[in-house]
Amino acid sequence: MSGEKPKGAVEVIHPPNKIKARVGPAGKGMDPNLLARAEAAMAKAQEQVDFTVQANPELAKAAEAVSLLLSDRENQAKHLNNLFNIVHDLRGGGGNFGYPLVTRIGGMLCRYLEGRTSVGMVEVEVLRSLVDAMRAVVTNKLKGDGGPVGQELCASLERLVG
């Protein structure tokens, strides 16, 4: 709209609140009945999804990306990025479809990768353990908090990645 602004200049715009105009003035805050209905519908929908069906092939791709970190070192940055994206999606879906441990371990992996553009043998071993742990959770259908085994797994991984 306008040309180059002087350094530090800020134009503040108050666009019309089209969404408010659309939904009307009658409401205020969240309607608890509506929220309860949405939560119930969501719980029902979550039960109908078998997360392992989408997670298994993605975890296989994650394991492949970890292997490539050593066998194709020239393209490590690409493989790290690929691994991050795969795990990021699993991390997002796990908690919504009954596998919060996948979200928890995936979160550890994403944080471990944050800021890394290259890795050595040690880091690859850590990454492999994280991916193997997610695979074990999914293969064994460790839903919810995973019980004592799931908790033990997460505790040792947290000690590993700090």
Next chain:
Amino acid sequence: MMGYRLDRLTVLVVDDNQHMRSLVRTILESLGVSQILEARDGAHALEKMGQTQIDLLIVDWNMEPMDGLALTRHLRTSSESPDQFVPVIMLSGHTEKARVMQARDSGVTEFMAKPVSARSLYARIVSIIENPRPFVRTNDYFGPDRRRQMLPFDGPDRRKAAGAEAASKQSQPLSGAQQAALNRTKDTIKSMHKS
């Protein structure tokens, strides 16, 4: 209690994961939204927006070929944007502070960490209705005013700047405690496969 007429809204859900789209659709339908469109990535979303007036976008971060950040930037700054001011709620598996800031800098209206909950989505929709943010234009940004804090995200707050993390992440050998933890992890996984 008379609530907002959410049935009058047209919402576009943009996510490459069909299960996630379906879950968000379920929440929206339960809240009364009747016009829900879906797109599988940013480019597909723009195509849909060329055909229908959208009141609100719910956008995943990670998508190919056009991700949620690129879509938001396009909406805010492109001369071909169908609506520069359309509210955008970004969903993401990212919970790190630096990532939330990255989303904010692309021009999203609200950020929401996965896992998605009906409460957090509803709260953000109500926030957009009741507390619209002014837009600001500077030399390097156009979008909702970033000085107003977005709603708290749901995940743990890892207050680490990406740069600081990068500097601290050099390749180094495992400590004794880490090696023990690695061994313990491997043993646990092995026992899980046996049982």
